[in-house]
Amino acid sequence: xxxxxVTMCYRGTxxxxxxxxxxxxxxxxxxxEKLSKxxxxxxxxIYGCSRTDTGVHALNYCFNFKTxxxxxxxxxxxxxxxELPKDISILSCEEADDDFHARYSxxxxxxxxxxxxxxxxDPFSEDLAFHYRRKLDFSLLQSQxxxxxxxxxxxxxxxxxxxxxxTVRTIFDFSAEQNGTEVLLRxxxxxxxxxxxxxxxxxxxxxxxxxxxxxxxxxxxxxxxRLKAGKTAPACGLYLNKVFY
Amino acid sequence: xxxxxVTMCYRGTxxxxxxxxxxxxxxxxxxxEKLSKxxxxxxxxIYGCSRTDTGVHALNYCFNFKTxxxxxxxxxxxxxxxELPKDISILSCEEADDDFHARYSxxxxxxxxxxxxxxxxDPFSEDLAFHYRRKLDFSLLQSQxxxxxxxxxxxxxxxxxxxxxxTVRTIFDFSAEQNGTEVLLRxxxxxxxxxxxxxxxxxxxxxxxxxxxxxxxxxxxxxxxRLKAGKTAPACGLYLNKVFY
Numbered sequence: 001x002x003x004x005x006v007t008m009c010y011r012g013t014x015x016x017x018x019x020x021x022x023x024x025x026x027x028x029x030x031x032x033e034k035l036s037k038x039x040x041x042x043x044x045x046i047y048g049c050s051r052t053d054t055g056v057h058a059l060n061y062c063f064n065f066k067t068x069x070x071x072x073x074x075x076x077x078x079x080x081x082x083e084l085p086k087d088i089s090i091l092s093c094e095e096a097d098d099d100f101h102a103r104y105s106x107x108x109x110x111x112x113x114x115x116x117x118x119x120x121x122d123p124f125s126e127d128l129a130f131h132y133r134r135k136l137d138f139s140l141l142q143s144q145x146x147x148x149x150x151x152x153x154x155x156x157x158x159x160x161x162x163x164x165x166x167t168v169r170t171i172f173d174f175s176a177e178q179n180g181t182e183v184l185l186r187x188x189x190x191x192x193x194x195x196x197x198x199x200x201x202x203x204x205x206x207x208x209x210x211x212x213x214x215x216x217x218x219x220x221x222x223x224x225x226r227l228k229a230g231k232t233a234p235a236c237g238l239y240l241n242k243v244f245y
Numbered sequence: 246x247x248x249x250x251v252t253m254c255y256r257g258t259x260x261x262x263x264x265x266x267x268x269x270x271x272x273x274x275x276x277x278e279k280l281s282k283x284x285x286x287x288x289x290x291i292y293g294c295s296r297t298d299t300g301v302h303a304l305n306y307c308f309n310f311k312t313x314x315x316x317x318x319x320x321x322x323x324x325x326x327x328e329l330p331k332d333i334s335i336l337s338c339e340e341a342d343d344d345f346h347a348r349y350s351x352x353x354x355x356x357x358x359x360x361x362x363x364x365x366x367d368p369f370s371e372d373l374a375f376h377y378r379r380k381l382d383f384s385l386l387q388s389q390x391x392x393x394x395x396x397x398x399x400x401x402x403x404x405x406x407x408x409x410x411x412t413v414r415t416i417f418d419f420s421a422e423q424n425g426t427e428v429l430l431r432x433x434x435x436x437x438x439x440x441x442x443x444x445x446x447x448x449x450x451x452x453x454x455x456x457x458x459x460x461x462x463x464x465x466x467x468x469x470x471r472l473k474a475g476k477t478a479p480a481c482g483l484y485l486n487k488v489f490y
Contacts, residue, residue, distance in 0.1 A: 011368040057369075077364065087368040119322070123256040123332040124302075124373060 004076070005064050005096040006046075011087040012057045013127045013236070019051045027052075027088060031063070034083040038076065039069050049102040049243045050109065053195070055235035057128070059112070060091065062243045064102045102243070108172065110188040110242040111197045113233065118181040129182070130237035137208055138178050144207050145174040145185065147217035148200055155224040157200055158193035159232065167193055167224075174200075186241070195232050203230035249321070250309045250341040251291075256332040257302045258372045258481070264296045272297075272333060276308070279328040283321065284314050294347040294488045295354065298440070300480035302373070304357070305336065307488045309347045345490075353417065353489040355433040356442045359482045363426040374427065375482035382453055383423050389452050390419040390430065392462035393445055400469040402445055403438035404477065412438055412469075419445075431486070440477050448475035 008031070016024035020032070028048060035044035049062040071079075073093040080090045099105075114129035116122045117136045122129065148171045155167040171189040178184075185201055203220065206212040212220075212230060220228045253276070261269035265277070273293060280289035291308040316324075318338040325335045344350075359374035361367045362381045367374065393416045400412040416434040423429075430446055448465065451457040457465075457475060465473045 009368055011371075081365055086366060086371050089365045089368050091365050120326055120334045120336050121331060123254055123334050126256075126331050128369060 001066050001068060001098075003064055003066050003096045003098055003100055004073070005062060005094045005100060005102070007091045008061050008063070009059050009089050009091060010057065010061065011128070012052060012055050014087060016054045017052045017056065018048050018058075018061070030085065030088060031080075034080055035065065037083060038071070038079040039067055042067060042069065047102050049106050050240060052240055053198075053235050053238070055127070056238045056240070058240040060242050061240055062102045062106075062245075064096055064100055100245075105245050106243055108188060108190045108244040109192065109240065110186065110244075111192070112239040112241045113185040113187075113197060113201045114237045114239065115183040115185070116181055117183050122181070125182075127236045130234045132183075132205070134209060136183065138176065138183065140214065141183070141185075141204055141208060142176045144204055144214060144217060145176055145187075145200075147215070148174045148187070148221075152221045153224060154193055154196055154221065156220050156226055156229045157196045157203070158226065159195035159199070165193075169193065169196070188242070188244075198233045198235070198238060199226075199229050199231075201233040201237070205233065206230035246311050246313060246343075248309055248311050248341045248343055248345055249318070250307060250339045250345060250347070252336045253306050253308070254304050254334050254336060255302065255306065256373070257297060257300050259332060261299045262297045262301065263293050263303070263306070275330065275333060276325075279325055280310065282328060283324040284312055284316070287312060287314065292347050294351050295485060297485055298443075298480050298483075300372070301483045301485070303485040305487050306485055307347045307351075307490075309341055309345055347488070350490050351488055353433060353435045354437065354485065355431065355487040355489075356437070357484040357486045358430040358432075358442060358446045358478065359484065360428040360430070361426055362428050367426070370427075372481050375479045377428075377450070379454060381428065383421065383428065385459065386428070386430075386449055386453060387421045389449055389459060389462060390421055390432075390445075392460070393419045393432070393466075397466045398469060399438055399441055399466065401465050401471055401474045402441045402448070403471065404440035404444070410438075414438065414441070433487075433489075443478045443480070443483060444471075444474050444476075446475075446478040446482070450478065451475035 015027050018027045020026050020028040032044050046063040046065045077090045077093045115132045116125050116129040117132050151170040153168045169191050174187040176185050207214050255272050260272050263272045265271050265273040277289050291310045294307040322335045322338045360377045361370050361374040362377050396415040398413050414436050419432045421430050452459050
């Protein structure tokens, strides 16, 4: 049995996230349907590296699937791309070890959050960035983001508080870059809780707006209370950028 | 009478270019209608810096208009942006000298042409870049582009050959940048003939593909024959980037 690792990107605007849903279209369903067709009717099941929320994008999303078919990797990539809609694209296909699993083998992930910081809306980043109209103190954003780095209990930065779940995660890095009106926040870690990146970004924006006092991120982490953190930033700015194996 | 200079950007995908048409929607019509509304019913006429083709984009397009209204510049910008569709955005409004005319005062322009160079299509640049699947010799592209620089008769690089028109233009610079799968061609000059940038780009691509011999651009310019140049590259990759005054 071959185990194939696939890297793809997708524009999440028209999907209810990656994971297959009963009543709404998800990326997984579309890819599995096209893959089944390419594999000549074999009922394909793909294992994704992560859930993503409705409207969230992915630049390098990984999944794997098992097949008995002998189709060459490049033929698989080209076949899938010719079948897939324009908002999903297969970047590469590789043979993987038997025990590789896109989710369980994952050692960490990097997300990007894009802000379009300007009075004017941007015709080219519609649904691809959060249009942030307020004045942004970029160096404040940069310095405050560093307070997330390290191993902490991120319960305050998690939307649906299932109290069973372990909410300790390690953030490897959290940086910011500015290029004209575009601000990119880049955060990597060993794992992320539900809505965690969007709540961290929303907290940084509330610090920028004076709604949360600066230098209080360690205290918010300590208090483990979702109500002390900022508003969940919109899905359209978020990109799953890398998956580490 | 105030003379107001406006800079805007637009995604050209859904428009038949900038210039008002009888039977098709153009950017000019949309802007004039919204501007008339903002000016309280005054019949606004705007003077654009340039025509653009169907599907061509603009990052910094300039136009001017005259008005007796006392509306503040920031109010004008915000009012227009709240009325305009998402694919058109006003970047700035300034008071200009009486004799400023967006087209006649223009001393030059810079265009960008975007290529997405990859086997896979890009969900994020759909209609915003030309998906070029062939192998690209980037340093060849870079070196050949330099042959366009200077003052030449560009008759061979003009689509509709009105023989009355003067076809001599000066290209200030023509450079190329590569960033991952994105290749940006950047060309500036004192003026451009109809489809000129797209034919220059198409010629560079045909040189890349071996359909035109390398180092023959000076000869193609000399022969003044449209048939010797390459295919007109698709509109979706082209952006009017700057207007010089």
